[in-house]
Amino acid sequence: MGKKAKSSKKAWRANISTEHIDDFFEKSTKDALSGGSLTQLPSESLFYVDKSRDLSVKRKIEKHREKVLRCDSLLQRNPFVQAVPSSRQKKSKKTGKEVQTEKDSVQGRPKKDGALDSGMVDIWDDKGENTGKTKKKSKPSIIPAVEVEPPGCSFNPSFESHQDSLACAVADEMQKIYRHELGPKPVPLTVPGEVVDKEDVYFLEVDNGSEDDDQSIENQDEDGDDEHEKRPSITKKVTRVELNRRARRSKQLRAEAEAKKVKQLSKEIDFLPNIIQEIAKEDEEKQKRHLRRVVAKQERLKSRPPRLGKHKFDPAPVQVLLSEEITGSLLKLKGCSTLARDRFKSLEKRGLVVPTAKSGRK
Incomplete structure (x- = not known):
């Protein structure tokens, strides 16, 4: 039998494509799994008109809104940014009632024209300016600003008071002299030397030779000791009896030490009351010593200021007249320009000015 031609009707049925049928089944299966076909849903469920943002109305509002500069917008507080809390909050001395009354009074006041709703204030407005700087209160000095000199320093003093003031002035001067004479002498910068003779040089060389001999003898002794140490040491064998004796001895020593403890x-427990009394006496002595130190410091502050710089305060000498200079009249009194120096020394003594070095200029 011969082959059939492809153009026959039986060949047409064999060559029919079924892809569209397979695609339909796949699509229907997907629609069934996803919840239904989108072609069957109404358009209202698929599309809607968004009326939540009306651009035309927003543009109208922005036109009538006041424009804020960028510098002003930076100064405004951002409500979405929280301030960083401080680790140490300052304790307010005001009570809760006072704070509440202040808040009520602030809320009741009308806002100023210069202040904005954002809390901005005119920086050029000097009214109600509060710099926040607090002045440090200086401690009052115990020393008065103007000290009254003893009666012996008057222009017409009595004989006894004049002699007392004169004795104080002489004592101060003598104390300075003794301090200068008896104080430690400074180290000289140069040491004076003399020319050494030839004979002295010979003796010096001999002394150096003797020192060398001593060193050589010491070196020989050290060498002998080293040789003695290098000799092999003979170890003695320790027996069991010796080991037991050492163990008993160490045990006995430990027992004696424990008994001694x-x-x-x-004994310390028996002396406990005495120890308590000694501690109480020491505490009392410490308190007395502290009290004496405080009193001495106060007395010292009455006569000299606290140490402010590297130079100590040098008090001015007592202005007392000599016996020949006493005339008994202000008209015959010799004038002297010590007012400025006296005021400056008073400032130094009260601790208001740092004491300076004594200048050589008079």
């Missing part, structure tokens, strides 16, 4: 502890 117990005895010392019992």
